[in-house]
Amino acid sequence: MKTSQTTYNRRSFLKASLLSGGGMMLSVSWLANAKAADKLQALNLPQQWTQLNGYIQITPDNQIKLICPNPEFGQNVMTSLPMMIAEELDADWKNVVVEMGPHDNAKLGPQFSGGSNSVRMYWKPLREAGAAARQMLCEAAAQTWNVPVGEVTTKAGVLLHASGKSAKYGEMASKAATLPVPKGMKLKAPKDFTIVRNSKKNVEGLKVVTGKPLFGLDYRVDGMLIAMIQHPPAFGMKLKSFDATQALKMPGIRDVFSLKLYEDGFEQGGFDTRSFNDMVVVVGKTTWEVMNARKKLQLDWEPIGDTKDTMMGRGGKQEVVVPGELESTSAQLEKMAAWAKKPAKQLRKDGDPETAFKNAAQVIERTYNAPFLAHNCMEPMNFFAHVTDEKAVVAGPLQAPGWSEPTLSKLLNLPADKIEIQMTRMGGGFGRRAYCQYMYEAALISKRTKAPVKLIYTREDDMTYGIYRPMYTATYRAALDANKNLIAFHVKGGGIPEHPIHANRFPAGAVDNYLAEGWEIPTNITIGAFRAPRSNFNAAAEQSFLDEVAEAMGIDPIELRLELLKRAKDNPVGKNNEYDPDRYAGVLRLVRDKSGWNKPGNETYSRGVAAYFCHNSYAAHVVDMVSRDDQPYVERVFSAMDCGIVVNPDSAKNMVQGAVVDGIGNALYGSLTHKNGAAEQNNFHNYRLIRHNEAPKQIEVYFVDNDLDPTGLGEPPFPPVFGAVANALYKKEGKRFYNQPFQPDIKKRA
Amino acid sequence: MAKYSLKINGKSRLVDVDPSTPVLWVLRDHLDLTGTKYGCGMAQCGACTIHLDGTAVRSCQLPVSAVGNQPLTTIEGLSAKGDHPVQKAWQEHDVAQCGYCQAGQIMSAASLLKVNPNPSDADIDTYMSGNICRCGTYVRIKEAIKSVARK
Ligand code: FES
Numbered sequence: 073m074k075t076s077q078t079t080y081n082r083r084s085f086l087k088a089s090l091l092s093g094g095g096m097m098l099s100v101s102w103l104a105n106a107k108a109a110d111k112l113q114a115l116n117l118p119q120q121w122t123q124l125n126g127y128i129q130i131t132p133d134n135q136i137k138l139i140c141p142n143p144e145f146g147q148n149v150m151t152s153l154p155m156m157i158a159e160e161l162d163a164d165w166k167n168v169v170v171e172m173g174p175h176d177n178a179k180l181g182p183q184f185s186g187g188s189n190s191v192r193m194y195w196k197p198l199r200e201a202g203a204a205a206r207q208m209l210c211e212a213a214a215q216t217w218n219v220p221v222g223e224v225t226t227k228a229g230v231l232l233h234a235s236g237k238s239a240k241y242g243e244m245a246s247k248a249a250t251l252p253v254p255k256g257m258k259l260k261a262p263k264d265f266t267i268v269r270n271s272k273k274n275v276e277g278l279k280v281v282t283g284k285p286l287f288g289l290d291y292r293v294d295g296m297l298i299a300m301i302q303h304p305p306a307f308g309m310k311l312k313s314f315d316a317t318q319a320l321k322m323p324g325i326r327d328v329f330s331l332k333l334y335e336d337g338f339e340q341g342g343f344d345t346r347s348f349n350d351m352v353v354v355v356g357k358t359t360w361e362v363m364n365a366r367k368k369l370q371l372d373w374e375p376i377g378d379t380k381d382t383m384m385g386r387g388g389k390q391e392v393v394v395p396g397e398l399e400s401t402s403a404q405l406e407k408m409a410a411w412a413k414k415p416a417k418q419l420r421k422d423g424d425p426e427t428a429f430k431n432a433a434q435v436i437e438r439t440y441n442a443p444f445l446a447h448n449c450m451e452p453m454n455f456f457a458h459v460t461d462e463k464a465v466v467a468g469p470l471q472a473p474g475w476s477e478p479t480l481s482k483l484l485n486l487p488a489d490k491i492e493i494q495m496t497r498m499g500g501g502f503g504r505r506a507y508c509q510y511m512y513e514a515a516l517i518s519k520r521t522k523a524p525v526k527l528i529y530t531r532e533d534d535m536t537y538g539i540y541r542p543m544y545t546a547t548y549r550a551a552l553d554a555n556k557n558l559i560a561f562h563v564k565g566g567g568i569p570e571h572p573i574h575a576n577r578f579p580a581g582a583v584d585n586y587l588a589e590g591w592e593i594p595t596n597i598t599i600g601a602f603r604a605p606r607s608n609f610n611a612a613a614e615q616s617f618l619d620e621v622a623e624a625m626g627i628d629p630i631e632l633r634l635e636l637l638k639r640a641k642d643n644p645v646g647k648n649n650e651y652d653p654d655r656y657a658g659v660l661r662l663v664r665d666k667s668g669w670n671k672p673g674n675e676t677y678s679r680g681v682a683a684y685f686c687h688n689s690y691a692a693h694v695v696d697m698v699s700r701d702d703q704p705y706v707e708r709v710f711s712a713m714d715c716g717i718v719v720n721p722d723s724a725k726n727m728v729q730g731a732v733v734d735g736i737g738n739a740l741y742g743s744l745t746h747k748n749g750a751a752e753q754n755n756f757h758n759y760r761l762i763r764h765n766e767a768p769k770q771i772e773v774y775f776v777d778n779d780l781d782p783t784g785l786g787e788p789p790f791p792p793v794f795g796a797v798a799n800a801l802y803k804k805e806g807k808r809f810y811n812q813p814f815q816p817d818i819k820k821r822a
Numbered sequence: 823m824a825k826y827s828l829k830i831n832g833k834s835r836l837v838d839v840d841p842s843t844p845v846l847w848v849l850r851d852h853l854d855l856t857g858t859k860y861g862c863g864m865a866q867c868g869a870c871t872i873h874l875d876g877t878a879v880r881s882c883q884l885p886v887s888a889v890g891n892q893p894l895t896t897i898e899g900l901s902a903k904g905d906h907p908v909q910k911a912w913q914e915h916d917v918a919q920c921g922y923c924q925a926g927q928i929m930s931a932a933s934l935l936k937v938n939p940n941p942s943d944a945d946i947d948t949y950m951s952g953n954i955c956r957c958g959t960y961v962r963i964k965e966a967i968k969s970v971a972r973k
């Protein structure tokens with residue numbers, strides 16, 4: 073099995089500093105360079121905290137403030153990450169307050185929420201920070217009491233000595249901060265955890281239920297103006313001309329102007345996906361006034377033709393041609409079907425698949441399709457910006473401030489240390505908010521308007537802007553010999569504009585003759601990471617296909633997977649297999665057990681099973697369907713997860729439940745189509761999201777109990793839901809479903 | 823522009839706005855009550871749900887000119903300390919993920935429980951289906967509502 077190495081751990085070092093107001097700060101400095109090192113002081117922290125950095129602040133009256141480095145989008149990092157610090161600090165959770173950190177990658181680490189990485193990448197450094205702080209507090213107490221440090225113990229925020237002496241952390245904090253930072257701290261064994269693995273409530277729970285201003289859309293300062301943007305109505309269009317005479321006459325309107333996001337040849341960063349470069353901006357006093365004035369704009373658009381993006385990716389500078397065609401979904405589907413027949417790029421090959429297929433007694437071949445999906449974060453894209461000649465303050469929902477700051481700096485011509493990015497709670501992310509052109513737009517608008525501005529996307533703006541989950545297709549083939557053994561497996565996947573294939577995932581490694589191929593069609597419709605990129609299609613297709621293969625082989629679908637996994641473990645085929653067969657089999661066994669798979673008592677349900685590995689974790693689901701009003705609904709779901717140590721179990725369950733609901737919704741209803749470059753869905757009346765009445769009544773979540781370092785959970789449970797739904801639908805409807813979303817095909821049956 | 827005296831969360835608030843302005847934007851832009859959320863602006867998502875004279879309505883569809891003397895309650899005014907039974911149940915069940923939809927969910931649930939203190943699954947589905955949760959917290963919302971009903 074491959075273990076992950078977080079390289080920044082090795083380069084990080086611990087550093088404490090004294091607070092002039094008393095108390096103690098400790099930080100893991102992530103990188104040797106001190107980029108923007110002193111930004112914190114200048115920003116939003118009280119003056120008396122000099123030399124502040126890091127994750128832990130202790131006041132003389134024993135308040136413990138823990139800083140959450142990563143932005144919160146509903147995965148509950150604001151609770152789980154501080155829990156990891158508090159565990160080793162041996163803090164009393166009751167006395168802990170949590171604050172979202174400022175953006176400072178030098179002091180707080182990578183600070184991105186995405187890729188199911190938050191807990192995984194911070195697991196070691198945050199516990200080290202907690203352990204080192206605790207050790208320094210012990211040392212301070214030892215010196216004060218004149219006893220050996222080895223005799224000082226701690227309990228929930230209190231230092232203790234056998235002599236009966238005791239002190240709260242707060243009493244020793246300022247002395248502790250003068251001491252050298254210990255290195256190579258021994259961390260607790262999992263059996264000694266008292267906070268981690270014990271469910272803690274969302275630290276912002278009360279704020280959420282009382283409607284406190286937490287989100288970017290709630291952010292405001294005095295004198296702030298509201299801005300909205302009219303982007304081109306279709307991919308492949310640009311602004312020809314506009315007339316703002318009527319709009320400018322509308323009440324509350326300050327200005328109307330056009331802007332370009334990037335000048336020609338601007339070097340875009342890897343996450344600077346730009347759907348539309350042209351914007352007509354309306355700026356005014358209030359949202360409603362701006363919305364109304366925007367309707368009065370006279371706009372003329374024209375086709376843009378082929379254009380070029382200059383991308384600065386990991387591979388260096390690259391010119392990317394963006395085709396100018398005004399695309400429609402029907403034509404895209406035809407194009408994909410045609411490309412699927414052409415030779416494709418070989419991604420992995422084991423054995424001799426060609427010969428195996430030629431000699432097979434039976435070949436099963438199926439093709440699966442899936443549409444673009446919009447993220448549809450509940451909070452539409454928005455950002456606050458106040459840009460002056462000297463500095464820029466921007467605030468709003470974004471997943472990765474560090475990925476966007478260099479571009480913002482270039483666009484505004486301000487050095488990074490003059491830019492403050494505040495991370496607000498996000499009303500959902502799902503990958504969408506890793507692409508922050510809306511932050512750049514807000515900043516450019518503020519610069520031009522010379523005022524603090526909040527840019528707001530309407531739902532329509534948000535849904536039609538692009539950055540979608542790509543369109544995917546894949547054809548799977550399985551070869552069986554005369555004894556119904558699986559002797560070869562072939563997947564050829566393609567997409568607009570990327571293929572979905574993870575060539576080294578299951579069942580690679582479990583079949584002697586294996587071939588994976590991929591092809592890609594360029595487009596001007598922009599795409600982005602969408603909860604478990606590529607996996608969210610792969611799992612759907614592959615796991616439905618395996619269900620069909622198991623049926624052809626006359627074997628139980630869980631049994632087939634377990635047999636293949638046994639093969640992958642005992643005698644793996646090929647190299648670079650990404651998954652651990654034992655852990656993969658573990659979630660299948662757990663879900664089989666918990667769901668009572670093949671056991672009597674479940675006859676009222678049409679059951680489907682699927683499992684998948686992605687983002688370092690393992691997931692399996694059994695989905696139980698029923699009919700209501702002649703429509704199939706998922707009534708009940710059993711989920712089994714292996715993500716190592718579960719830091720905050722109840723909240724982890726919540727995330728799995730959410731992923732299950734999200735998966736069912738997108739499998740059945742999700743679809744974003746285009747006509748002549750324009751999105752055909754623009755709000756929730758024509759883009760169907762799953763609702764209360766369509767959600768399961770019961771979702772039982774089980775975790776494999778082990779002491780492995782934790783891995784992510786935001787994405788891994790999502791992909792296999794699609795496959796489990798497809799397989800349950802087959803049982804319910806008596807036919808296979810190959811094209812997402814499934815709902816239209818269910819309707820057609822009548 | 824026109825002046826309106828609105829009864830919001832037990833207080834009288836004066837605003838000077840265009841009569842067509844939806845209460846959603848009056849709350850958010852003029853009264854600094856940002857707990858009520860914008861999600862769709864077309865009565866599809868329920869994020870903007872408030873109480874008009876005790877009944878759940880979508881504030882994005884309610885022009886300020888239509889309010890008259892009817893009292894309005896927003897999430898900020900549902901209880902003094904966040905201790906309305908629905909708010910408490912939401913915390914006990916740790917319902918929220920991103921939390922953006924939850925003000926609307928809570929306002930709908932409070933209204934449902936007022937007219938139907940002991941709702942069935944089907945009642946909850948019918949009443950709550952206008953409130954979308956993109957994070958998929960529906961199972962917990964249902965549990966939380968039922969726990970209030972049981973008390
Ligand atoms: S914003 Fe009013 S229902 Fe969506």
Ligand code: FES
Nearest residue numbers: 920921923956957
């Ligand atoms: S909790 Fe995120 S939309 Fe409901």
